[in-house]
Each structure stands twice: as C-alpha cells, then as structure tokens.
Amino acid sequence: MQKQPTIRDVAAAAGVSVAVVSRVLNPGSGPVAAATRGRVSDVMETLGYHPRTAARELKHGPPTTLGLLLADVSNPFFARLADQVVQEAHSRGIQVLLMTTQEDDQLESERLATLIERRVSGIIATPTGNNLDTWKKLQDMGTDVVFVDRSIPALPAVDVVTINNTESARSATALMAAHGHRRIAIISGPASSTTGRDRIAGYREALDAAGLEQDELLIRSAAFRGAAGGDATTALLSLEDPPTALVVANTAQVTAVLRRLAHAGISIPEELSVIVFEDSPWTELMTPPLTIVRQPIDLLARHSVRLALSNPSGKTSGKPTVVRVDAELIERSSVSRPKPRP
Amino acid sequence: MQKQPTIRDVAAAAGVSVAVVSRVLNPGSGPVAAATRGRVSDVMETLGYHPRTAARELKHGPPTTLGLLLADVSNPFFARLADQVVQEAHSRGIQVLLMTTQEDDQLESERLATLIERRVSGIIATPTGNNLDTWKKLQDMGTDVVFVDRSIPALPAVDVVTINNTESARSATALMAAHGHRRIAIISGPASSTTGRDRIAGYREALDAAGLEQDELLIRSAAFRGAAGGDATTALLSLEDPPTALVVANTAQVTAVLRRLAHAGISIPEELSVIVFEDSPWTELMTPPLTIVRQPIDLLARHSVRLALSNPSGKTSGKPTVVRVDAELIERSSVSRPKPRP
DNA sequence: CATAAAAGTGTAACCGGTTCCATTATGTTT
DNA sequence: AAACATAATGGAACCGGTTACACTTTTATG
Structure with missing residues (x-):
C-alpha cells in the first residue's frame, strides 16, 4: 500500500507549478505548451497519478453524480430500469449512486439525507409518497429531481416520467x-x-x-x-x-x-x-x-436521465416536465373467450 | 435555488468557532458543553445545514463508498446480488456506486479509472478477466477488492466469494x-x-x-x-x-x-x-x-460486503480470503427417466 | 485555598484540487 | 525595431470540512 501522489507531487516532478498541471488535467481551462503538456502527462503516467474526485468537487460541485433511489432492485422492472439508467448515465460520463427504500418512508428519508450531503446533481426516484419537505428542500438546493414510474400529486413541481x-x-x-x-x-x-x-x-x-x-x-x-x-x-x-x-x-x-x-x-x-x-x-x-x-423501460430510463441532468444548476424553467410514454399490449395466448356459464 | 450554508455560517450564527461545530457534527471528536451543542444543533436545523461529504472526505477519505461493478443488472442474478449488496452496505452506513461492464474489458477499464479517482474504499466486482494491471494498482492503493461469482486465476491475491x-x-x-x-x-x-x-x-x-x-x-x-x-x-x-x-x-x-x-x-x-x-x-x-x-445470493452479498470493508486501510493480512458457499439443488419436475430409445 | 487536572473553546493549518491574476516569454504588426 | 497582442507559467487564495495545539474556564484534589 503506497500513498497516492498529489497534484503537487506531479508539479514538482515535472518542474512546473500546480496550475499548469491542473490545466493539463482540464483541457480548455487555459493554455499549456505542447512540450510541457507532454512532460506533465509523462510524469503523471510514471507516478500513477489520478486526481481525486472529492477534491475536484469541492470547488464547484460538477454534475458528476446522480442518485438513483428505487424501491428495490430484485424486482425485474426496477432492475432493468437501473441497468438502463446506469448505461445512459455512463454514456454521459455520469456516475450512479444506487439506493433502495424497500417502500419504507423512514429508509427513504435516510437515503435522501445522504443524497443531500453528497450534493448529487440529480435524483431519479420511485418515491414512497412521503417526505414531502425533503423533496422540496432538495429542489430548493438546485437538485434536479425526477420521479419515475410514479409521482406525488402533492408535489406538482417535480418532473415526472411514467408510462400512460x-x-x-x-x-x-x-x-x-x-x-x-x-x-x-x-x-x-x-x-x-x-x-x-x-x-x-x-x-x-x-x-x-x-x-x-x-x-x-x-x-x-x-x-x-x-x-x-x-x-x-x-x-x-x-x-x-x-x-x-x-x-x-x-x-x-x-x-x-x-x-x-x-x-x-x-x-x-x-x-x-x-x-x-x-x-x-x-x-x-x-x-x-x-x-x-x-x-418501455429504456425510454423511461433515457428520459429520466435526460431530465435529471438537464438543469445543470438552478432551474429557471417555470413548469415541470411530464413525460408519458406508451406501453404496448403484446397479445399471446393467455386470453380467450370465457367458457359459457352453466 | 438557494446556496447552501457552510460550517462557517453555522459557527457565526451560533456564535461559536467552526471547531465547535465540527465537534457537534462528529460526536466523540472532542468535548462540547451540552448547552453549546444544543444551540449549535438548533442553528443547523434552522439554517438547514448539511455537511458536504466531498469536503469531509478530503481530509481522510473514510470508508463511506463502495464500488459495485457488475456485468449488467438486467440479469436477475446480478440484480438480486445488487439488491442485497446495497441493503447490506446501507445497514453499515455505506453507499454504493453501481457500474456495469457489459462484459467488455474496455468499459471495465473506464469504470475502474473512475473508481480510482473516487478513491472508493472497496470494490465488489464480477471481473471480465482482463485489466490485470489496474486491479493490481487498485490493491496497491489500499482498495479492498473482492471478486464475486467469478475470479481471475492470474490474480491470486484478490479476495473471492463464489458458490462452489x-x-x-x-x-x-x-x-x-x-x-x-x-x-x-x-x-x-x-x-x-x-x-x-x-x-x-x-x-x-x-x-x-x-x-x-x-x-x-x-x-x-x-x-x-x-x-x-x-x-x-x-x-x-x-x-x-x-x-x-x-x-x-x-x-x-x-x-x-x-x-x-x-x-x-x-x-x-x-x-x-x-x-x-x-x-x-x-x-x-x-x-x-x-x-x-x-x-445463495444473500450469502454472496453479505460476505462480499464484509470483505470489501474489512481492511479499513492497508491490508496487513498475508493471504487473501476465499469464501465458497454451497448452492442448493432444488428438485421439482423437469427431470425424469429417459424414455427408452427405439 | 492553592494548584493540578479536565473540560470547553478558538486559531490556523491542512486535505488536494481549481482558478484568478500577475508576470514573463513569444510572436505579430507596421 | 518599437509597440502590442497573445501564449505560457507561477503564486496564492479558495472550496468546506477536520484537527493539532494553544488558551481559558471549571472542577477536582490535597
């Protein structure tokens, strides 16, 4: 177990300042000479340097994490929703913190507290129906809340994605x-x-x-x-x-x-x-x-992720979005005419 | 959207120093007069203060997040594993970052990079079988790696939880x-x-x-x-x-x-x-x-979480743990004697 | 009651990044 | 070649917590 190098270690080893290393880390944040960039990159490589997300998020919490709060994941419906949400989020470079409520308001409340402390940028949830104040607070903080599959009528300001x-x-x-x-x-x-x-x-x-x-x-x-x-x-x-x-x-x-x-x-x-x-x-x-x-679980997931990431910080939009997708009736063989009554 | 109060806001409002607020936040980290504690708590309440996890983790990254890297979650086996892992982790106050590889080494590599940057304390994974260097590096960093369901023979130093x-x-x-x-x-x-x-x-x-x-x-x-x-x-x-x-x-x-x-x-x-x-x-x-x-998915999950959290930081233990649980053969009606051949 | 020990509180440094701004090097224009 | 724009870099403050240490106030002890 070795302790991890920091940005200052890299700077020292490359003979530059931390500011330069940071610019190498964040292309577009400022000019860096090609030669310098190469040297710094090499040093990062040999030192095995990886910037700490926690430190980066301190400055301006970027929308890099999303909370997914489901009733439970053993239910295939939610499992597939989780799978799709994770894939969709990953494709946008977003990570997913998975939580379950077991349909219990108390547990939901605890999970929401955690999500507040983590300052996630968005939450996709199947709400139990309680904890109204916390949901409101989350929105006040600028968190993008999206209810999926279900909604809470008493919270009309929240985006919703459901089937019809x-x-x-x-x-x-x-x-x-x-x-x-x-x-x-x-x-x-x-x-x-x-x-x-x-x-x-x-x-x-x-x-x-x-x-x-x-x-x-x-x-x-x-x-x-x-x-x-x-x-x-x-x-x-x-x-x-x-x-x-x-x-x-x-x-x-x-x-x-x-x-x-x-x-x-x-x-x-x-x-x-x-x-x-x-x-x-x-x-x-x-x-x-x-x-x-x-x-159409994939649609639910796609729309949910989109909405949960749409308002990078602070929603100015007045009314919430409601997405309603159509389910499909697949006829197979478990329906027939009723047998005549005696 | 209001900007969130910080520990200094709380300190100022309560007429104390940030150190005191921090002690209120972390019971056991130092003495605080009962009266002061009450006052600070009240202020936190009225201000709606919640400490930022990112900031807390900067100092000494505590084992508060666990990475769960599965092939995919639409597979019921993995879905239930995820469900159990999340529940088990939650019961210990640990959060779970869910990721999927789709059985693709390239994707796995990207996920692992993210997990490194997040400095998760532990990882529970169904490895694709590649990315050997990265797995080693993770362990060098002091991350507790646990392979579940499968293992990689070329990496004998990793804890494994499988069925027999x-x-x-x-x-x-x-x-x-x-x-x-x-x-x-x-x-x-x-x-x-x-x-x-x-x-x-x-x-x-x-x-x-x-x-x-x-x-x-x-x-x-x-x-x-x-x-x-x-x-x-x-x-x-x-x-x-x-x-x-x-x-x-x-x-x-x-x-x-x-x-x-x-x-x-x-x-x-x-x-x-x-x-x-x-x-x-x-x-x-x-x-x-x-x-x-x-x-026995619940057992797999329980053991995995336990192992992924067992070495708070830096493993001194020499050899890795291998847990092998027994599967159960449930006889129902899809097996009979073969029909005699003509 | 003097004094040591314990309790309560505050100051400031630190974690590891980002970023503003000042400074120096390089390049372009006339 | 002077004048000025632009590129490249560095210094230091800052994000929001934690914590070592110093200081003050209580409480305990002989």
Missing part, C-alpha cells in the same frame, strides 16, 4: 371485454400510489366503454411488497360469482398471483384469462405464453 | 445420472471464465463417478451475452445422438435456451430432462416446474 397507466390498463381491460368477458377483475398497486389509481381509472373507463357493470369486489389493491397479491387472488377466486378474466396491473405481484393460480389448479385461459404488467422473457415461456403489457 | 461451482454442477449432473441418463449435455459459461471451467469440471467428475463416457460434443460453452445459448441448444438437438438430459449452467442464457426448446417443440421432461442454474420465482411457475440450482 390509465391507457395501458384501459386497453388491457378492453381486450378482455372484446373477448366477451363480463366479469373482469384487476389487481393493482396500492390505492395510495398514482400507478394504482391511474390503472384502476383506466380499468373503469374500459368497463364503461364496454357497457359493463362495475363491481368493487373485482377491484383489488395489493401492496407492492409482501404476499398481498396471492391473497387478493384467493379472495377473487372464492367470490360467489368469480371473474373470468384478470388483469394483474401490479408488476411486483405478478409471480405471487400466478403461483396462487397454479396452486389453485386454475387453467389459463380456459378458466381464467390473464394479462400481466410484466415484460420479462419468462412470460413467453409459460404455458400458455402470457399476454402482457410491455413497459 | 464444481460441486453444484457435479450434483446436478449426478442427479441426471441417477435418473438413468447416459447422454447428459451441459451448457456453461465461456471457457475463459472460472465459473464456466469449474462447472464443466464438476460435470466431468460426475460422469466419471457414474462411469459414463465423456462426449465433447455434449459440452457447450456459451458467452454470457448474446444468443449463444439458443445456438448451443439447437446444435445439441441436431446431434446424431442427441442428449436426453441438459444442465444449463449459464444463468444468463437460461431463458434463451428454454425459448429455443419451446420453439423446437421439445417436451420437458419427456424428451429432455432439464436442470437450470437460476432461482427466479418463475422457474416454479413453468410447466413443468423446473429443477434448479439455487445460488
């Missing part, structure tokens, strides 16, 4: 109706989440458009974490007049729902038509291949 | 043999990777133990990325004497392999028994539920 949740649930439900289903159920995210609410709204719209009656018993909100999806499934199956179609609009609960259906011996689509909000490769490998709603 | 690859492939292959299979194929990672080599070694051991002949045509190395898994599958299926059992020991290629099998209309396990190295929930939802090798 209402429309995606509407089209999925409409497909069920078009196949002749009259008892269509939906399992969505919690009512406290914008995704949950919007998707249920789209579901209702589709029912109205199809002239179908709304039955509150067929609308289930399940938490993102835990086994809520399985329980909701069981509840739906044990209804007196059970649904013939099910839209699983809570990505985090898709496997829990499917597991419960399998254990209950429900055959898809004969007994129950199913559409899930989930775009992993395995949905195609199921028997039958599942009809899905595909969320 | 040889044993896991051996037991999977042995299970096939125990079911009476004589033509057992394996699709592993590239021969350049330690995981690929070790798993093939275990496979060979199992064949020997079962007194089965080794056929090099049944051993396929597929790259981690791309469609290599599908191609290898097709090649195996079109063999003159095709296998009756297949061990998919390349997690990144599992879905590609299964997709190809589905398209080829191969029924599992009637025509082909299958065991996959993959522990996602969906493996249980398949028809039939897949027999899998489960890798």
Whole structure:
C-alpha cells in the first residue's frame, strides 16, 4: 500500500507549478505548451497519478453524480430500469449512486439525507409518497429531481416520467371485454400510489366503454411488497360469482398471483384469462405464453436521465416536465373467450 | 435555488468557532458543553445545514463508498446480488456506486479509472478477466477488492466469494445420472471464465463417478451475452445422438435456451430432462416446474460486503480470503427417466 | 485555598484540487 | 525595431470540512 501522489507531487516532478498541471488535467481551462503538456502527462503516467474526485468537487460541485433511489432492485422492472439508467448515465460520463427504500418512508428519508450531503446533481426516484419537505428542500438546493414510474400529486413541481397507466390498463381491460368477458377483475398497486389509481381509472373507463357493470369486489389493491397479491387472488377466486378474466396491473405481484393460480389448479385461459404488467422473457415461456403489457423501460430510463441532468444548476424553467410514454399490449395466448356459464 | 450554508455560517450564527461545530457534527471528536451543542444543533436545523461529504472526505477519505461493478443488472442474478449488496452496505452506513461492464474489458477499464479517482474504499466486482494491471494498482492503493461469482486465476491475491461451482454442477449432473441418463449435455459459461471451467469440471467428475463416457460434443460453452445459448441448444438437438438430459449452467442464457426448446417443440421432461442454474420465482411457475440450482445470493452479498470493508486501510493480512458457499439443488419436475430409445 | 487536572473553546493549518491574476516569454504588426 | 497582442507559467487564495495545539474556564484534589 503506497500513498497516492498529489497534484503537487506531479508539479514538482515535472518542474512546473500546480496550475499548469491542473490545466493539463482540464483541457480548455487555459493554455499549456505542447512540450510541457507532454512532460506533465509523462510524469503523471510514471507516478500513477489520478486526481481525486472529492477534491475536484469541492470547488464547484460538477454534475458528476446522480442518485438513483428505487424501491428495490430484485424486482425485474426496477432492475432493468437501473441497468438502463446506469448505461445512459455512463454514456454521459455520469456516475450512479444506487439506493433502495424497500417502500419504507423512514429508509427513504435516510437515503435522501445522504443524497443531500453528497450534493448529487440529480435524483431519479420511485418515491414512497412521503417526505414531502425533503423533496422540496432538495429542489430548493438546485437538485434536479425526477420521479419515475410514479409521482406525488402533492408535489406538482417535480418532473415526472411514467408510462400512460390509465391507457395501458384501459386497453388491457378492453381486450378482455372484446373477448366477451363480463366479469373482469384487476389487481393493482396500492390505492395510495398514482400507478394504482391511474390503472384502476383506466380499468373503469374500459368497463364503461364496454357497457359493463362495475363491481368493487373485482377491484383489488395489493401492496407492492409482501404476499398481498396471492391473497387478493384467493379472495377473487372464492367470490360467489368469480371473474373470468384478470388483469394483474401490479408488476411486483405478478409471480405471487400466478403461483396462487397454479396452486389453485386454475387453467389459463380456459378458466381464467390473464394479462400481466410484466415484460420479462419468462412470460413467453409459460404455458400458455402470457399476454402482457410491455413497459418501455429504456425510454423511461433515457428520459429520466435526460431530465435529471438537464438543469445543470438552478432551474429557471417555470413548469415541470411530464413525460408519458406508451406501453404496448403484446397479445399471446393467455386470453380467450370465457367458457359459457352453466 | 438557494446556496447552501457552510460550517462557517453555522459557527457565526451560533456564535461559536467552526471547531465547535465540527465537534457537534462528529460526536466523540472532542468535548462540547451540552448547552453549546444544543444551540449549535438548533442553528443547523434552522439554517438547514448539511455537511458536504466531498469536503469531509478530503481530509481522510473514510470508508463511506463502495464500488459495485457488475456485468449488467438486467440479469436477475446480478440484480438480486445488487439488491442485497446495497441493503447490506446501507445497514453499515455505506453507499454504493453501481457500474456495469457489459462484459467488455474496455468499459471495465473506464469504470475502474473512475473508481480510482473516487478513491472508493472497496470494490465488489464480477471481473471480465482482463485489466490485470489496474486491479493490481487498485490493491496497491489500499482498495479492498473482492471478486464475486467469478475470479481471475492470474490474480491470486484478490479476495473471492463464489458458490462452489464444481460441486453444484457435479450434483446436478449426478442427479441426471441417477435418473438413468447416459447422454447428459451441459451448457456453461465461456471457457475463459472460472465459473464456466469449474462447472464443466464438476460435470466431468460426475460422469466419471457414474462411469459414463465423456462426449465433447455434449459440452457447450456459451458467452454470457448474446444468443449463444439458443445456438448451443439447437446444435445439441441436431446431434446424431442427441442428449436426453441438459444442465444449463449459464444463468444468463437460461431463458434463451428454454425459448429455443419451446420453439423446437421439445417436451420437458419427456424428451429432455432439464436442470437450470437460476432461482427466479418463475422457474416454479413453468410447466413443468423446473429443477434448479439455487445460488445463495444473500450469502454472496453479505460476505462480499464484509470483505470489501474489512481492511479499513492497508491490508496487513498475508493471504487473501476465499469464501465458497454451497448452492442448493432444488428438485421439482423437469427431470425424469429417459424414455427408452427405439 | 492553592494548584493540578479536565473540560470547553478558538486559531490556523491542512486535505488536494481549481482558478484568478500577475508576470514573463513569444510572436505579430507596421 | 518599437509597440502590442497573445501564449505560457507561477503564486496564492479558495472550496468546506477536520484537527493539532494553544488558551481559558471549571472542577477536582490535597
């Protein structure tokens, strides 16, 4: 273990001042004779010199780090979002500090405190819905905050990137109706989440458009974490007049729902038509291949990163940006006509 | 956008010196009268003061950031590893800088340069196998490097955390043999990777133990990325004497392999028994539920973080630590006796 | 009560870069 | 060749914390 050379070591070894070395380090910050530049570069090479980011950031914290605050990364949706965000950020020379909240406001609060202390230039987050003051404070500090996938209505000043949740649930439900289903159920995210609410709204719209009656018993909100999806499934199956179609609009609960259906011996689509909000490769490998709603994760990531870096310091723009991208309904084989009732 | 207060602002507002404020910030670094502490804390609160991490790290770069360098995060295995590493790190007050290499040495090299400049205290990585000099340099600097999942034989001085690859492939292959299979194929990672080599070694051991002949045509190395898994599958299926059992020991290629099998209309396990190295929930939802090798990701993460933080600065310990955890073979329904040949 | 020990506080240097500004070297113009 | 613009370099302050050390005030001890 050797201690690292500093800019002064390089300057001394090259027989120049630290100012010159700094200029070599930051091309464009001032003139340096070609010969000098070469000599300094050589010295840096032989000494194995690398400037410390921490020191550089002290002067004018440059937008070199971005906070990515997700609910959790074991969920494939968030995992792929993280992957895309990291790639997109890297392509711009930006680093990503990854944090998770586990959907817990307390943890979220701690993570936000850390992000404040790090003076990250931007944050891309799936907010829990609380910590409003902290979010506001972050923006006051000039941090570019972007909510992705969800938003917080009480914070209308924050940029948001989501899919068109209402429309995606509407089209999925409409497909069920078009196949002749009259008892269509939906399992969505919690009512406290914008995704949950919007998707249920789209579901209702589709029912109205199809002239179908709304039955509150067929609308289930399940938490993102835990086994809520399985329980909701069981509840739906044990209804007196059970649904013939099910839209699983809570990505985090898709496997829990499917597991419960399998254990209950429900055959898809004969007994129950199913559409899930989930775009992993395995949905195609199921028997039958599942009809899905595909969320364009790469677009979400790209727009999020762009917005999180768009206001280098201090936003003058008045109103926040809201990007809404369209999801895609991929029809495979898990939807059919309902079997006639006895 | 307001500019942030500094420690001097706080000191001035509280009518004390910066040293006192610093002591309030770092309990244990020196005595502060209770009354003073309270007053300073109040001022920090009202001013909305948060110390800048960059400035703190200038003095003695404390082990507060960890680099996590993975091949990619869209792969569920790595995603869950990332999730666990982040959680484990957070529980110790450590932040995680997430980076991906896409299995590309050039990109890896760039990421490593960044990590050097950031002076992270530790790095947890799935190395591509190149950039040997940089890895050495990192260690010389006192960075705690931990390879997870794979290792680089040419770098024996690095701590490693892996599953017992040889044993896991051996037991999977042995299970096939125990079911009476004589033509057992394996699709592993590239021969350049330690995981690929070790798993093939275990496979060979199992064949020997079962007194089965080794056929090099049944051993396929597929790259981690791309469609290599599908191609290898097709090649195996079109063999003159095709296998009756297949061990998919390349997690990144599992879905590609299964997709190809589905398209080829191969029924599992009637025509082909299958065991996959993959522990996602969906493996249980398949028809039939897949027999899998489960890798204890949480253990990998826990040990990795522990090692990456164990040598606060400057390792005196002579030899590196190698942690090898056991994978678990979960028997479900994708393995059966081979059907008798005509 | 004198005095030593401990507690509380302040001053200033330092970490490793960046950058303003002054100074000197080089080059161009007429 | 004088006059002046431009290039190249160096000195030193600064970013926002931490900390060694000096100094003052309390508290403890004999």
